[in-house]
Amino acid sequence: MAKTTFSIFRGDSEGGQFAQYQTEVGEGMVVLDCVHQIQADSAPDLAVRWNCKAGKCGSCSAEINGKPKLMCMTRMSDLPQGEPVTLEPLKAFPRLRDLVTDVSWNFGVKQGIAKFAPRPADVQDGTWRMQQEDIDRVQEFRKCIECFLCQDVCHVLRDHRKHGEFAGPRHFVYAAALEMHPLDTADRVEALKDQEGLGYCNITKCCTTVCPEGITITDNAIIPLKERVVDRHYDPLRSLVRGVIGR
Amino acid sequence: MASTFVRTSSLRFGGGQPRPAALEHQRKDRWWLSPLLTALGLGSFVVYATWAALQGTDYHVGQLLSPFYSPEIWGHSPHALFGPPPSWLPWPSFLPFSAAVLVLAIPGNFRLTCYYYRGAYYKAMWADPVACGVGEPRDEYRGEHKLPLILHNVHRYFLYGAIFVWFFLVHDVWKALWFPAAGGGTTFGLSVGGLLLGVNAVLLWLYCTGCHSLRHLVGGHCDEFSKNPVRFGAWRFVTSLNKRHQLYAWCSLFSVGFSDVYVRLCAKGVWHDVRIF
Structure with a gap:
């Protein structure tokens, strides 16, 4: 399995910065799988909202390489191979923490x-x-x-x-x-x-x-x-x- | 129980979350390519069309009339509807008379106010935004909510005008199919120029008939299609063309420009209109 670098925004409404994580990416994995793996391996305090993992609840919205997408529906194989993947929270709403925004x-x-x-x-x-x-x-x-x-x-x-x-x-x-x-x-x-x-x-x-x-x-x-x-x-x-x- | 959600006048973004800076983005694709091609395509057409419209010469040869100059209300060619320009028609002395100037405002504004082109040139020409998810260079934004862009709401009136002009283009195609006969009179035939004008008329019809405003006018405003079967049929037909509105917009733009180039080069003697049969 190849290792991929993730550049994930860490912070809240008062500021933050991108943190780098590496994780192994297997066949068929989506971005949300990788985020969960990073949570399990190296960043247990990483905040991310998710629910159905089937593209039907609309919870795991984020910006992947600058494009708004659902993390659970974005296959790693569809992203540029060998390049770091950038993950940010939605920009049109106030940040709460890390990848979670207040959409109320x-x-x-x-x-x-x-x-x-x-x-x-x-x-x-x-x-x-x-x-x-x-x-x-x-x-x-x-x-x-x-x-x-x-x-x-x-x-x-x-x-x-x-x-x-x-x-x-x-x-x-x-x-x-x-x-x-x-x-x-x-x-x-x-x-x-x-x-x-x-x-x-x-x-x-x-x-x-x-x-x-x-x-x-x-x-x-x-x-x-x-x-x-x-x-x-x-x-x-x-x-x-x-x-x-x-x- | 009363609603717990209140529509706020503005959202409270923390101090560490300023609005995206100009051209700020994390995109890793070639997001600049589409607006660049659009700007080049539209810019080239506008420059050429303006130049061609101001020439006032080389816009007709034989039975062929450039679509930029049709309908030729007044002019010096045999295609002129009402003969030479009248003396009472005000015309700036520094410009040669051009019939195109009198009519181009209609198809020009039809395209200017077209829903597809609006979205395209807001991105490519005005960076508003230059691409999806890429930061904008300006703070102020009025959109089409206020003047001047609110004027785009007159699009349907330019649609009516464009359809009117289109009938003249079809008439031009018909005229291009009749060639002078050796013994006098005319004979039916087809040349490359006539074929070009015909393709242009078809593409313009596809573009006009796929118009978002037409889609609304023929049936989109109805909420109960079952009670208006004719409108439903018309709406479905326009919708089928509307799905390819962008394609027809570009194809017809190219065909109009190339038709003028073809007629102009024929008129200048650079090449000759080849008769197919």
């Missing part, structure tokens, strides 16, 4: 988005009727595991730290899932424009690139939401037509 800001943002508000039931037993083609588009968004890699790579949060004005791609996916739902009656367009800062997104598609679930965040969620904002605020012709025909 996201939960507050999510709670601020208008909840699912279905229309009255279609039939007397209190249920609704939907067609598959009505719900196909939304099902893509339901794959989100809330790993917040998209939030981390988004430069509006990462570089400009507009956490107070911008909800971030994860919450635009959440809003799109509700807004495009065939049963939903709530209106989120005004809030997306004014409170959630949809206009700050400049569509660089970094969020789509890092999504471990392969959600086409920019094209299927953010741009359609931007177009709904355009419908209401930046399309005078459409407003005129709607005014004339009364719809």
Whole structure:
């Protein structure tokens, strides 16, 4: 088994530095396996958040060689061989310790988005009727595991730290899932424009690139939401037509 | 029970966690290659298109008309819709008259406000960010939330204009298929130039029809596709093209530029338009 050097950030919100560790890498190992091995062998106080080891809980998000990824889904064989592997915590959120960040800001943002508000039931037993083609588009968004890699790579949060004005791609996916739902009656367009800062997104598609679930965040969620904002605020012709025909 | 989470106006980052510095990164791949190629590609096109549009000459030969100059509203070629430029048309004396200047704003702004190109040139030309996960050089950021970039929201209007212009390009292809006959009249045929204009029109159609705004307008705004089967069909079709929007954006950009180069070199006599049949 070959030895690989890991350069892992050690520190907290007040500062820190990279520490070097060497560990043996076997066939089929992922980055999280190596981190656990380092914990067991030489750094028992290394803080790392993890849970399912199957790419479904979204806990082990980190920056591997500068790219936001899930540690449990990043195979060592896919990284440059013979070179040190750099591991850092997410940069868009406050560091707690080592590879662990405080992502609770996201939960507050999510709670601020208008909840699912279905229309009255279609039939007397209190249920609704939907067609598959009505719900196909939304099902893509339901794959989100809330790993917040998209939030981390988004430069509006990462570089400009507009956490107070911008909800971030994860919450635009959440809003799109509700807004495009065939049963939903709530209106989120005004809030997306004014409170959630949809206009700050400049569509660089970094969020789509890092999504471990392969959600086409920019094209299927953010741009359609931007177009709904355009419908209401930046399309005078459409407003005129709607005014004339009364719809 | 009341929510325990409160949307904070700003997150408290510790003193040891400043925002990433300009170009700070830990990436080990060639992250600079994509923005560099984009900058070279877009920059070359903008420089050439500006130069070509300001020439006002060598934009037509025989039945061929450069797509930069179509529709030729006023001009000195047989393709001009309304003949020579009228005397009342204001034109700066230091510039030769060019029909391209009158129309290029429509396809130019269609591309400028295109969702794909926006993301591409924000990275390549404005380093905003230069690549994913690489630190930005500027502190201030307004995005498309405020002026001037909020104006990009008029993209759908340039889409309408681009579709209008596209019909003229198709008409140009049709005209390029008819050659003067020996005994007078015209005869049907195809030359390399006509083929080039045809491929260009097809690529532009693929690019325009895959537009994100069109995708929304034809059906994306509906939440119940089952009640709008025609819109659903249109949305699915546009979505299928939208998945390759980046590819069509680049292919059509190249085909427009090369079509102009081809016609220009034919007009200058550097090469001749070869008739295929």
